[in-house]
Amino acid sequence: LPTRRVLMEGPIEKKGRAPVGVKGRKPKRILVTGGAGFVGSHLVDRLMERGDSVIVVDNFFTGRKENVLHHMGNPNFELIRHDVVEPILLEVDQIYHLACPASPVHYKFNPVKTIISFIVHDGLDCLKLESLIPMWFLEHKTNVVGTLNMLGLAKRVGARFLLTSTSEVYGDPLQHPQSETYWGNVNPIGVRSCYDEGKRTAETLAMDYHRGAGIEVRIARIFNTYGPRMCIDDGRVVSNFVAQALRKEPLTVYGDGKQTRSFQYVSDLVEGLMRLMEGDHVGPFNLGNPGEFTMLELAQVVQETIDPNAKIEFRPNTEDDPHKRKPDISKAKELLGWQPSVSLRDGLPLMVSDFRQRLFADAKLNAG
Numbered sequence: 001l002p003t004r005r006v007l008m009e010g011p012i013e014k015k016g017r018a019p020v021g022v023k024g025r026k027p028k029r030i031l032v033t034g035g036a037g038f039v040g041s042h043l044v045d046r047l048m049e050r051g052d053s054v055i056v057v058d059n060f061f062t063g064r065k066e067n068v069l070h071h072m073g074n075p076n077f078e079l080i081r082h083d084v085v086e087p088i089l090l091e092v093d094q095i096y097h098l099a100c101p102a103s104p105v106h107y108k109f110n111p112v113k114t115i116i117s118f119i120v121h122d123g124l125d126c127l128k129l130e131s132l133i134p135m136w137f138l139e140h141k142t143n144v145v146g147t148l149n150m151l152g153l154a155k156r157v158g159a160r161f162l163l164t165s166t167s168e169v170y171g172d173p174l175q176h177p178q179s180e181t182y183w184g185n186v187n188p189i190g191v192r193s194c195y196d197e198g199k200r201t202a203e204t205l206a207m208d209y210h211r212g213a214g215i216e217v218r219i220a221r222i223f224n225t226y227g228p229r230m231c232i233d234d235g236r237v238v239s240n241f242v243a244q245a246l247r248k249e250p251l252t253v254y255g256d257g258k259q260t261r262s263f264q265y266v267s268d269l270v271e272g273l274m275r276l277m278e279g280d281h282v283g284p285f286n287l288g289n290p291g292e293f294t295m296l297e298l299a300q301v302v303q304e305t306i307d308p309n310a311k312i313e314f315r316p317n318t319e320d321d322p323h324k325r326k327p328d329i330s331k332a333k334e335l336l337g338w339q340p341s342v343s344l345r346d347g348l349p350l351m352v353s354d355f356r357q358r359l360f361a362d363a364k365l366n367a368g
């Protein structure tokens with residue numbers, strides 16, 4: 001199939017019909033589930049820039065229309081409000097499957113009686129705790145039924161399918177750094193398992209469709225990622241610290257703050273996802289920045305970037321919190337020619353200016 005495409009593209013390019021900026025490439029029809037979310041919307045920007053036709057399917061559970069508003073009216077762009085747990089019929093060449101209610105506020109702290117509703121007044125926060133939808137149920141349903149539906153779609157139309165899995169499949173890892181050959185250390189009955197096990201099941205489904213139905217599958221295991229457009233109050237550590245420092249609140253460090261994570265800037269991730277999709281390897285591939293920080297070190301970087309006088313407040317840690325996390329990215333380096341290029345100290349200010357703008361708009365709104 002790739003050979004046929006190359007042959008087909010040659011004459012098109014000679015006739016000058018290739019889209020602007022995409023020499024020698026036939027535009028593709030691409031579905032991005034979860035495309036109104038943080039990572040998805042940055043991916044959509046790159047795909048649109050490349051001249052592809054993009055369909056976003058999102059139920060706006062944690063995503064926001066604002067994230068893709070700048071593409072509205074472009075004939076190459078379509079936004080469909082739809083829950084991937086329900087079947088859908090579309091004709092596409094590639095599927096980036098990102099849809100997932102990935103908010104630690106909910107799956108860690110509100111395992112059963114969590115309520116989700118959209119905060120309309122400022123458009124800042126994506127979720128609010130006040131209803132009765134069990135979060136673990138939504139996690140699992142989306143990861144399992146949603147992934148199954150998207151694989152079914154890929155099978156019907158012969159599309160290539162990329163799953164955004166997570167470093168959480170490694171659980172509280174006993175191997176450090178984690179390479180893709182490590183099978184993980186996940187508690188199957190813990191508070192985080194709806195997410196960890198949901199993604200592990202999604203990986204299994206993807207591989208079963210690959211082996212059993214010949215679907216072209218790609219699997220990315222994404223490590224902690226930050227950047228503009230993150231939900232301000234989604235409870236993830238970088239968004240918490242940045243919002244807290246800007247609001248002049250103390251930075252909440254959970255546990256002793258010595259646990260580590262590796263933080264990747266969103267543009268590096270998007271580049272990795274696109275290389276994975278276009279490349280010849282199924283994966284799984286770790287996509288993350290190997291720079292490892294304790295939460296106290298992260299708090300210090302946030303202080304240096306935003307407010308050296310920001311206070312730190314210790315809070316109890318959540319159950320089953322992984323002690324360490326750092327990707328071994330040798331496989332992605334070798335087979336995808338990919339490695340991150342934005343350090344935490346360079347990426348953080350870009351996220352801070354986005355958060356500052358949104359928080360400032362919020363303050364003005366409330367004052368009004």
Ligand code: NAD
Binds near residue numbers: 034035062146166
């Ligand atoms: P996000 O919450 O901003 O984006 C997820 C999107 O999926 C949202 O727009 C949400 O509305 C949508 N969605 C959720 N359930 C849906 C459903 N049932 N049907 C349709 N749409 C639905 O999160 P993100 O950080 O952009 O994450 C994107 C993907 O990357 C997720 O699959 C996540 O598990 C994975 N990931 C992210 C990180 C990270 O640090 N950001 C790390 C590991 C893995």
Ligand code: UDP
Binds near residue numbers: 088089152
């Ligand atoms: N599916 C979908 N869109 C499609 C094709 C399939 O949403 O274009 C869903 C379908 O409803 C089913 C799932 O994907 O629930 C798996 O489809 P598959 O054909 O693999 O399994 P089957 O329908 O035979 O159980």
Ligand code: UDP
Binds near residue numbers: 235255295318
């Ligand atoms: N964390 C913290 N303060 C916060 C939020 C999170 O110290 O306000 C810690 C959390 O306990 C974990 C780490 O930061 O050890 C990363 O948490 P996050 O939810 O961002 O990602 P994940 O645990 O999924 O890697």
